[in-house]
Amino acid sequence: MTEAFPYLLQPILLALRNRMRRRERGDAARVSLFGTIGLLVGIAIFAVVFYLTLQLLDYEELGDYLVRLGLSWLFLTFLSFLAFSALVTSLSTFFLSEDLRLLVAAPVPRHRLFYSRYVQTLGQSSWMVVTFLLPVLLAVGLARCAGAGYYLTAGLTLLPFVIIPVAAGCALTLLLVSIFPARRARDVLMLMGVLFAITLIMLLRFLRPERLLSVQSLPDVTAFFATLQSPVTPLLPSFWAGESLFTALQGGIDGLHLGSLWTTALAFTILTRLAFTRHYFSAWSKAQEARKARFTRLRLLETLVSHLPLRPVSRHLLLKDLKVFLRDTAQWSQLLLLLALALVYVYNFRVLDLERIPYMSGVIKNAYAFVNLGMAAFVLSAVAVRFVFPAVSAEGAAFWLVRVAPVTMRAFLWSKFWTGLVPILVLAEALTLVSNQLLGVTPVLRVLGGVAIFFMTFALVGLAAGMGARYPRFSAENLSQVAGSYGGIAFMVLAVLFILVVVGLLAWPASTYLWHQYREEPIAPGRRVLMALSLLAALAASLATFWFPMRQGVRALEQME
Amino acid sequence: MILVQDLVKRYGAFTAVDGVSLEVAPGEIHGFLGPNGAGKTTTIRIIAGLLKPTRGRIVIDGHDLAREPEAAKSALGFIPDRPFLYEKLTAGEFLRFHAGLYGLEAPAVQGRLLEMLDLFELSPWEGELIESFSHGMKQRLVLCAAFLHRPRAILVDEPMVGLDPRGARLIKDVFRVMSRKGVAILMSTHTLEVAQEMCDRISIIQGGRIIARGTVGELRVLAGGEDEHLTPVFLKLTGGGGLQEIDEAL
Numbered sequence: 001m002t003e004a005f006p007y008l009l010q011p012i013l014l015a016l017r018n019r020m021r022r023r024e025r026g027d028a029a030r031v032s033l034f035g036t037i038g039l040l041v042g043i044a045i046f047a048v049v050f051y052l053t054l055q056l057l058d059y060e061e062l063g064d065y066l067v068r069l070g071l072s073w074l075f076l077t078f079l080s081f082l083a084f085s086a087l088v089t090s091l092s093t094f095f096l097s098e099d100l101r102l103l104v105a106a107p108v109p110r111h112r113l114f115y116s117r118y119v120q121t122l123g124q125s126s127w128m129v130v131t132f133l134l135p136v137l138l139a140v141g142l143a144r145c146a147g148a149g150y151y152l153t154a155g156l157t158l159l160p161f162v163i164i165p166v167a168a169g170c171a172l173t174l175l176l177v178s179i180f181p182a183r184r185a186r187d188v189l190m191l192m193g194v195l196f197a198i199t200l201i202m203l204l205r206f207l208r209p210e211r212l213l214s215v216q217s218l219p220d221v222t223a224f225f226a227t228l229q230s231p232v233t234p235l236l237p238s239f240w241a242g243e244s245l246f247t248a249l250q251g252g253i254d255g256l257h258l259g260s261l262w263t264t265a266l267a268f269t270i271l272t273r274l275a276f277t278r279h280y281f282s283a284w285s286k287a288q289e290a291r292k293a294r295f296t297r298l299r300l301l302e303t304l305v306s307h308l309p310l311r312p313v314s315r316h317l318l319l320k321d322l323k324v325f326l327r328d329t330a331q332w333s334q335l336l337l338l339l340a341l342a343l344v345y346v347y348n349f350r351v352l353d354l355e356r357i358p359y360m361s362g363v364i365k366n367a368y369a370f371v372n373l374g375m376a377a378f379v380l381s382a383v384a385v386r387f388v389f390p391a392v393s394a395e396g397a398a399f400w401l402v403r404v405a406p407v408t409m410r411a412f413l414w415s416k417f418w419t420g421l422v423p424i425l426v427l428a429e430a431l432t433l434v435s436n437q438l439l440g441v442t443p444v445l446r447v448l449g450g451v452a453i454f455f456m457t458f459a460l461v462g463l464a465a466g467m468g469a470r471y472p473r474f475s476a477e478n479l480s481q482v483a484g485s486y487g488g489i490a491f492m493v494l495a496v497l498f499i500l501v502v503v504g505l506l507a508w509p510a511s512t513y514l515w516h517q518y519r520e521e522p523i524a525p526g527r528r529v530l531m532a533l534s535l536l537a538a539l540a541a542s543l544a545t546f547w548f549p550m551r552q553g554v555r556a557l558e559q560m561e
Numbered sequence: 562m563i564l565v566q567d568l569v570k571r572y573g574a575f576t577a578v579d580g581v582s583l584e585v586a587p588g589e590i591h592g593f594l595g596p597n598g599a600g601k602t603t604t605i606r607i608i609a610g611l612l613k614p615t616r617g618r619i620v621i622d623g624h625d626l627a628r629e630p631e632a633a634k635s636a637l638g639f640i641p642d643r644p645f646l647y648e649k650l651t652a653g654e655f656l657r658f659h660a661g662l663y664g665l666e667a668p669a670v671q672g673r674l675l676e677m678l679d680l681f682e683l684s685p686w687e688g689e690l691i692e693s694f695s696h697g698m699k700q701r702l703v704l705c706a707a708f709l710h711r712p713r714a715i716l717v718d719e720p721m722v723g724l725d726p727r728g729a730r731l732i733k734d735v736f737r738v739m740s741r742k743g744v745a746i747l748m749s750t751h752t753l754e755v756a757q758e759m760c761d762r763i764s765i766i767q768g769g770r771i772i773a774r775g776t777v778g779e780l781r782v783l784a785g786g787e788d789e790h791l792t793p794v795f796l797k798l799t800g801g802g803g804l805q806e807i808d809e810a811l
Contacts, residue, residue, distance in 0.1 A: 010658055015649035018690060098645045105609045105641075106662040107634035285613035288606075 008103065008116035030489055038131075046135040053143035067140065068246045074136065075238035077200070078129045079165050084193050085125035086169025087176075093117045093124070094170065094280070095177055095287040104284060114276040118269070121170060126162040133158065137245070146249050153248035156258060160265035161241045167268035171275055177283045194333040198340040237261055298323055313407050317415040324394070331387075331479070338383060342431055345379070349438040366514055369441040373449050374503045376431045377456050380424055381495040384464035388420035389491055390482035391465060392557070393472045409557035417465040417550065421457065428457045445510060452506055452538070459502075459545035460495055466549025467491045470556040498545050505538035562587045562714045562745030563608065568617035570603050570769075577603045578614075579769035585714070585745040590736060592760035593749040596799050600769040601749045602642065605718045608747070609639045622713045635663060638712030642719040642749075644703040648692035652683055652702055655691060656709060663710035670709075677705040681731065696723040704732065714745040721752050733759060757791040765798055773798050 056063035094100075094117050103113060137154045140146075180188065240257035247254035305319045325331050349372075392413070395402060402412055432453045436446045471487025482488060509531035516523050523531070563585040570578040578600045585591040595601045606612045608619055610630055619626040622636035647655055653674065660670040678684045681701040691699065700723050707715065715736075721729050736746055736759060750756055756763055757777055765773040765780070773783050777791055784797040 007661055010661075011647045011650060011655075014654050014658075015647060018649050018651070018654075022690070099647065101611060101641065102645045102659075103662070105611055105634065105639050106659075107631040107664070108662055109631060282613055285611075288612055 005112040005115035006119070008108065008112065009119065011099065012120070027486075029486065030484065033489055042131075042135045045132065046139045049136050049139035050143045053140050057143070067144075067249070068242065071140075071245055072239055072242035074133075075161065075241045076236065078133070079161075079236065079238040080196070080200075082126055082129055082162060083165035083169045083172075084196055085128075086121055086166040087173055088193055089125040090117075090121045090166075090170040090173040091177070093121045094173065094276075095284060100284070104281075110277050110280055111273060114273050114280065118166075118170060118272070122162065122166050125166055125169070130158060130162065140249065144249050147251060149251065149253070150245070150248040153244060153253070153258070157241045157244050157261060160261040161237055163265035164237045164261070164268050167265070167272045171268075171272045174272075174275055174279060174283055177287050178279060194337050197337055237264060298326060301326070311411070313411055314415045314418070317407075317412065318419050321391070321394075321416070321419050334386065335383075338379075338386075339427075342379065342427065345375070346431065346434050346438065349435045365439055365441050366445055366511070368439055369436055369445045369449060370503055370507045370510070372435050372439065373432060373452060373456075373506070374499055376428055376435070376453055377460065377499045377503075378496070379431065380428045380453075380457060381460050381464075381492065381499070383424055383427065384420065384460050384495070385483050385488050385491055386479070388416070388424070388461055388464035389468040389488055390473075390476075390479040391416040391420060392469045392553075393474055393476055393482040394479060396474050396476075399474055403560075410554045413465060413469050413550065413554050413557060416468075417461060420465060421461045424461055425454070425457045428453045442514065444513065448506065448510055452502070455539060455542035456499070456502060459498060459542040462546030463494060463498070463549045464491055466551070466553030467494075469553030470549070494545075498541065502538045502541055505534050505541065509534045562589075562622060563591075563716070563747055564618075564620040565604070565608060566618040566620075568604060568607060568619070569615045570600075570607060570612065571615045576769055578607070581617075581766065581769070581771055583747070583764060583771070585747050587713075587743040587745050588740050589761045590740050590746045590748060590759050592756035592763035593747060593766065594751075594753070594756055594763055594795060595766035599766045599799075601766055602718060604766070605716060605747075605749050608716055609637070609641070610634055635710070636713040638707035638710070638715045640703055640707045640715070640717040640720060642722065644699070646691045646699055646702065649690060651688050651690055652678070652694075652705075653687040655702065656706055659706040660709050665710055673709060674705075677709055680735070681705050697725055697728050700724055701728060701731075704735070708735070708739075712744065715739065715747070717746065717748045719750055720748060721750065721755055729755075753791040753795055763791075765795065767799050 053067065056066050059066070141150050141154070144150075176188075237260075240260045244254040244257040244261065247257075301322055302319060305315055305322070308315060308318070310318065392399075429450060432449045433446070436449050441449075467487050467490065468482075471485065471490070473482045473485050473487075476482045476485070512527065512531060513523065563583065565581060565583040568578050568581040569576065581600070581604055583591070583593075593601055593604070603612065607614045607617075608621075608626075610626055610633070619633070621633040624633035624636065626633040647658075650658070656674050656677070657667075657670060660674065665673070675684070675687075678687055681704055683698065683701055683705065686694065686698065691702065694702065704720075707717075720732055720736075724732065733755070736748075740746060748756070748760065760777075762774065762776055763780060764771050773780055775783065777794075780791070780798065781794050784794040
């Protein structure tokens with residue numbers, strides 16, 4: 001027996017090496033795009049945290065207090081995030097992963113299997129938190145001119161801080177799988193995770209941190225911090241991490257809290273290992289037994305779809321797509337998260353106080369209407385790349401059914417288009433109309449926004465459906481992979497270009513019209529023609545972006561071998 | 562070599578395997594037949610150590626699977642019906658990894674690995690990613706992996722699925738040679754011709770219970786017929802053969 005547990009991680013490392021050696025089409029573009037975005041986000045986080053920490057230096061004791069509180073809050077947020085992430089990841093790494101059938105059947109001791117999966121879970125569930133924390137901690141250290149001890153403490157703090165919630169998450173997963181079948185447990189977790197994320201977003205937003213910037217609300221500051229302070233308890237590892245880092249920031253060493261972190265991390269690891277060695281096989285076996293998943297029959301949906309004025313083929317395709325979507329928790333829970341983000345987006349307009357700038361508020365509001373249009377279109381592009389672009393790929397290995405059936409590829413792709421269009425159109429119109437209403441823009445821009453987003457939705461959904469048919473990935477394990485593929489990235493690039501062009505083509509005639517109306521001057525006939533042409537060009541761009549990709553998509557499907 | 566005693570597996574109120582007992586002696590090829598949903602794959606997966614039985618005992622090469630799982634699994638080569646392969650590894654990398662799982666050390670494993678690849682006609686593809694393999698090639702690779710550590714017992718679920726006639730012939734020959742060398746083989750299959758041609762004894766499972774066991778001749782007598790082929794014997798024993806119903810339905 002190859003003794004060391006890292007041996008079991010070999011397939012992951014070898015696969016990674018092979019993947020890098022044999023690059024697929026679009027890999028380089030994807031890496032550069034995501035790398036650049038990641039780097040920019042990292043720089044932005046660093047800059048903001050560096051600036052804030054530097055500003056707090058001016059407030060001496062209050063500044064110190066705020067840094068301390070900020071660190072505790074940061075770690076507290078990540079503690080809960082890590083625990084949830086580990087819960088979901090460990091379900092996959094310990095119970096649902098395909099290669100487990102190979103490893104469990106092999107003579108691999110359970111503790112060795114545990115450690116390999118534990119390390120995998122640790123990496124998968126914490127890389128995002130660590131990547132986010134690095135620029136934050138670096139910025140705090142540099143702004144405070146901290147010594148080398150601070151950076152060493154940061155490393156020594158992060159590792160046990162990450163281990164504790166991951167170990168707890170793994171142990172809880174073991175307990176969950178021992179009670180529920182693994183796939184049902186995954187659905188429950190997925191839903192819990194989404195609800196948790198939604199609550200967190202709502203909580204952070206409804207606290208309205210921007211109030212702190214307003215001088216008039218200064219008396220509220222004490223109450224605001226009182227709200228923040230309540231969940232920070234000395235019994236949580238987030239508190240220990242915050243304290244040990246704060247002490248290091250001041251040049252000291254907080255042995256008590258650092259020691260608490262390490263001893264708890266080791267104890268949690270050993271206890272989780274013991275639990276796994278003892279109960280893993282029973283839980284794994286139970287996970288294999290979940291043959292009959294409970295599901296809803298969705299009879300109401302069948303009745304509703306049967307009343308739609310569609311051809312039988314389209315009706316059946318639509319019904320199948322809707323049922324598959326609604327029975328896949330991972331799918332609709334992501335939509336739920338997107339809706340929560342949209343709600344926060346709209347809420348921002350409600351609390352946006354532009355009346356503070358009396359003379360300019362009208363101009364800013366109307367300019368904001370175009371930013372709003374662009375943002376709404378960008379949101380719907382993100383929804384389209386996640387839900388419409390993978391629509392053809394979602395057929396997966398079952399696509400042969402459609403290909404051998406007497407269904408034209410045109411009917412098939414158009415069915416995908418309409419299925420995606422209707423909900424996205426409702427979302428896009430609601431976003432634009434409600435936010436423009438809350439913003440208080442002029443009626444002309446409200447109408448223009450409503451009409452523009454209508455055509456832009458057609459264009460973006462058509463682009464997504466067509467490109468999804470041109471660059472399908474039937475072998476993808478999940479639909480997020482399809483969205484992140486070469487075609488998905490190409491779609492996002494084209495979508496952003498389209499949005500910029502259309503917003504530009506609409507903004508010029510609209511602003512010219514409003515400017516003349518404000519100054520009560522008539523518009524010259526020549527300029528009117530140019531304005532009309534600009535609006536027509538926006539319409540033509542929308543129709544072309546919708547029509548050509550759909551046609552190419554149908555052709556690509558017809559020529560598929 | 563493979564001993565199964567009073568095996569029971571329940572899923573809630575449903576009993577998938579109900580008191581199955583089996584013994585496969587060294588050098589014996591034992592067929593395990595039954596209609597769909599009879600409990601074959603569940604039994605095979607319990608013997609492979611992938612499912613926990615509700616009751617019963619499994620011994621492989623003298624090692625109790627529940628008490629000494631590693632020793633028992635080391636003696637076993639398992640060929641599942643739907644094998645998992647790391648698609649992003651090459652055939653060679655996969656086999657080396659598999660060898661490591663069974664305790665084969667690096668210098669010794671290379672020779673054995675080449676031997677297996679050569680035997681299953683996969684040598685030219687040693688450095689190719691598994692994702693580029695056809696179904697039959699993947700099946701042959703799984704067989705390479707299963708024989709790599711020289712198991713004393715082989716557990717195989719549907720060995721011929723996806724293989725061309727040449728591949729199928731190769732596997733039959735390999736099983737015969739392994740059997741001559743004293744390896745016990747328990748083979749679940751729906752291909753009755755294969756079972757008839759290769760198996761020393763056959764167990765038929767239905768509704769989770771073994772309803773018949775013996776050589777092909779003994780089963781023929783049990784079925785009370787003179788049929789030369791195993792198919793009618795199997796259909797009589799399992800109660801399947803509703804040709805009249807098929808006629809009416811069509």
